[in-house]
Amino acid sequence: MVAAPGSQLPFARTEHLDRQKRLRAALAERGFDAMLVFSQESLFWLTGYDTGGFVFFQCAVVTADERPIVLLTRRPDLLQARQTSTIEDIRIWWDADDANPAADLKAILAELGLAGGRIAIELNTHGLTGWNLWRCQATFGDWCQLEDDGHLIRRLRVVKSPAEIAYIRKAGEICDRSLDQVIELARPGLLDSEIKSAYLGSILADGADMPPNAPIFNSGERAVYGRGVTAPRRLEAQDQLLVEYPVPYRHYNVKTEWTILFGAVPDRQRRMYDVARETLARMTELARPGTTLGAIFDAYADGLDAAGYRASRYGATGYSVGISFAPTSMDVPPMIYAGNATVCEPGMTLFYHVMNGDGDTGLAMGVGHTLLVTDCSPELLTGLPDELTVVS
Structure with missing residues (x-):
């Protein structure tokens, strides 16, 4: 036919x-x-x-x-x-x-x-x-x-139509279910690539497209990296796993970022988590019509700088997401960086993340979610657990 x-x-x-x-x-x-x-x-x-x-x-x-x-x-x-x-x-x-x-x-x-x-x-x-x-x-x-x-x-x-937003909401639902499965599977003894396969299997079985770029599933000393790397690594009883990945539905992407810890959590790393969540919350509250992307970056920079993490923060902390084909899930411009005069408008979909890889201590922390700018408070399109994930 x-x-x-x-x-x-x-x-x-x-x-x-x-x-x-x-x-x-x-x-x-x-x-x-x-x-x-x-x-x-x-x-x-x-x-x-x-x-x-x-x-x-x-x-x-x-x-x-x-x-x-x-x-x-x-x-x-x-x-x-x-x-x-x-x-x-x-x-x-x-x-x-x-x-x-x-x-x-x-x-x-x-x-x-x-x-x-x-x-x-x-x-x-x-x-x-x-x-x-x-x-x-x-x-x-x-x-x-x-x-x-x-x-x-x-x-x-940059500003999405109602039909586009419906696709992005669907991608968000698939993403949330996949993160639940990733967290449930994560345990010492597995290869970090096995956790990655759970993500891929989950989203593809749930109706998503193949992701436009390789996800980050970095464990151990590689968790401080800002990009994925080759060669799987076996998770240990005392370990860390940073995940960041896209989920596309009809080529419309959302993204999530989370950190899974194994064993005893150092006080220094728990503080990194608290700072990241507090900073992400302040950034999210600013996602309203009239706010510039530069002002959102300032909230990120101020939060990490005040906590003593200036040396490990990035020069950009998020970007527009939407239609993406290989090789990237970043639908840019715009990106969230210092001085960006782009103004938030209802219908914009943005990925915010607070990634903190401390090269001196080897400790990593990352949290991130996708949101929709509305006429009032932002709508979260992807969710995160309420508490830090620790696998004992």
């Missing part, structure tokens, strides 16, 4: 068309004739198009007027493009030793009468490698005027 074109859209067709209208208006307002969309997150939000083929050369041309979107992609993505998106005009470039899809893209722009035009190009994306950007620049030359898009679609995506 062959699915009809556009039959697998993630949202109502009218919502996708409204997003396209908003983008065209923004292009016209900025004096652009068209935009080259390379980001898979942008394509999913704008049209519903769902694929991993963005790792190759793939681009959609969106004009500032009402002409149909044109997608340039490879043959393996043709049917997905037809069935998961609103795009009807799909062009194929073919693999060959001398293939240059940038030349195919230029031909599409010429067909649309865009020679000499101002064209925004989406640069901050894993869908446009340096090599492919170089091919575009070398092929286009001064034939048209390519300009940085300035995160145009990303900024349109």
Whole structure:
């Protein structure tokens, strides 16, 4: 049975068309004739198009007027493009030793009468490698005027629609159930990778997508790291395990962060936990309309600095979450760092975390949750246990 074109859209067709209208208006307002969309997150939000083929050369041309979107992609993505998106005009470039899809893209722009035009190009994306950007620049030359898009679609995506929020709430429910399973399984003698497998098994059996990036399940001396590492490690009777991971539902992500301790808890580490929870609570209370992300960072920095942890705190403490494809679950910008003037608005979804890895003592602590900015107090989309998890 062959699915009809556009039959697998993630949202109502009218919502996708409204997003396209908003983008065209923004292009016209900025004096652009068209935009080259390379980001898979942008394509999913704008049209519903769902694929991993963005790792190759793939681009959609969106004009500032009402002409149909044109997608340039490879043959393996043709049917997905037809069935998961609103795009009807799909062009194929073919693999060959001398293939240059940038030349195919230029031909599409010429067909649309865009020679000499101002064209925004989406640069901050894993869908446009340096090599492919170089091919575009070398092929286009001064034939048209390519300009940085300035995160145009990303900024349109920061405030979520009710339909998007419903997906994110679903991801949050799956995330909470997975954290319960992770905590229940954690015990000395297991590999930390076995705990990681419980997370993956839980979310996939619960209807989530494969996460866009590897999670952090760092134990022992590696718990102070801010990124995941290779090689599993066996948990000991006296140990620590820091977990931070994404959960995506229909590509909409939430994240959680928690620390599980084993054996006797040093007073110094219990204090790290108390400071982290208190700081996270202050940051969360600030997640209201009108507050800047810079002010939220200040609450984080002040909380850790006052407790004597200035040397181990980070330069950013959270970020926007939403649509994410590999290799990251961070839907940025915006990020929460000092001086960020971005103002909280209802409909924004943010991941806050307080991660404190003390390289001198080897002790780690991390707590974090995802929230939704509303008209009043924030709505927590992922929960954390009330007390520090200690496995004896």
